[in-house]
Amino acid sequence: MTTTPLTVAVLGPGGVGGLIGGLLARDGHRVVCLAGEATAAAIARDGLRVRSAEFGEFTARVEAATELREPVDAVFVTVKETALAAALDRLPAEVLGTGIVVPLLNGLDHMAVLRERYPAARVVAGTIRVEAARTAPGLIEHTSPFAAIELGANAEPDSPVAEFAEQLRHTGLDVALREDETAMLWSKLSFLAPFALLTTRHASGIGTVRTEHRAELLAVLDEITAVTRAVGAPADAQTLLASFDRIPGTMRSSMQRDVEAGRPTELDAIGGAVLRAADAHAVAVPTIARLVHDLTESANR
Incomplete structure (x- = not known):
């Protein structure tokens, strides 16, 4: 090859x-x-x-x-x-x-x-x-x-x-x-889920999320870290936060662009996957659950 x-x-x-x-x-x-x-x-x-x-x-x-x-x-x-x-x-x-x-x-x-x-x-x-x-x-x-x-x-x-x-x-x-396939997939999802859910919910680039909605970002990172560890993959909230603080503030998620264009979103594939794993491992994720609920309600209006 x-x-x-x-x-x-x-x-x-x-x-x-x-x-x-x-x-x-x-x-x-x-x-x-x-x-x-x-x-x-x-x-x-x-x-x-x-x-x-x-x-x-x-x-x-x-x-x-x-x-x-x-x-x-x-x-x-x-x-x-x-x-x-x-x-x-x-x-x-x-x-x-x-x-x-x-x-x-x-x-x-x-x-x-x-x-x-x-x-x-x-x-x-x-x-x-x-x-x-x-x-x-x-x-x-x-x-x-x-x-x-x-x-x-x-x-x-x-x-x-x-x-x-x-x-x-x-x-x-x-x-x-x-x-480690599981670690690889969850490494991506543990970053993507907070990124997609928060930029879409607040209709903004990640720079606005990490400044104006930082407390919510921190809560989501704590929750996604707990789920990732529960499924057997390594995760660290501070490492995730450093990644969010490092990327360009103008970056937006594809889910956000889909919402703006009126296209179907990957909310279930991203947020739903986290919620299903959290339920399977009895991990509480109230902030992520609220974000998924709010985005689902918004899509159904």
């Missing part, structure tokens, strides 16, 4: 998938974007156009289709959780075969769904930390000074996932391997 160009499918070439697909194509790999007819047609015609302070501004020529029609080396699943069930029809298990499947979705529940649907494939847990958005079909705006991927796999250099990770690093992405 480290010397031969790969064929990689991207299911859902939005902000995250479009950025990864564009970087892979620019680095010489064959990329097939799987999307609806209009989006697929636009990408086939115009390519993936990326605007990034980190990676520059470029257009990458890729293929596009509404459904996978041949086996690939790997596929990134980068749709929103709310669109996952319908999107998987574009990725037939019998066509995919034994390729590597890397979901970069928020939450936890998608892992069981994918492993049941693609038993022959290597479904590798993944997370990404990035702020990127699709502003038009095939047009990707990457606004964070980072794009960091973690993959749940051992670091043996001759393993397929380790080789795949090396290919991804060559594109410029920051890629790390984590042997």
Whole structure:
């Protein structure tokens, strides 16, 4: 894998998938974007156009289709959780075969769904930390000074996932391997849940949250730390707080952007996942429960 160009499918070439697909194509790999007819047609015609302070501004020529029609080396699943069930029809298990499947979705529940649907494939847990958005079909705006991927796999250099990770690093992405899948997924969720819930609830960037609503932020961090430890993953509230204090104050969550655009949100995949884990382990999370309740009520108005 480290010397031969790969064929990689991207299911859902939005902000995250479009950025990864564009970087892979620019680095010489064959990329097939799987999307609806209009989006697929636009990408086939115009390519993936990326605007990034980190990676520059470029257009990458890729293929596009509404459904996978041949086996690939790997596929990134980068749709929103709310669109996952319908999107998987574009990725037939019998066509995919034994390729590597890397979901970069928020939450936890998608892992069981994918492993049941693609038993022959290597479904590798993944997370990404990035702020990127699709502003038009095939047009990707990457606004964070980072794009960091973690993959749940051992670091043996001759393993397929380790080789795949090396290919991804060559594109410029920051890629790390984590042997403890549970710790990796909860490390992401323990940051994402407070970030998404609070920026969406207060309709503001994280800078406003950490100054004007700091007491609430501290309460949420204490609660998410307790849940994370209860499921068997390491967590520290002060380390989380340092992360929140370090990121650019203008950063907003994708959940917040979805609310502003009137789109379905990943509230259940993010906040709901925390509440279900808290209930299963008898951990009290009153602040998180209130935020989820308030956001649910707001969405139903």
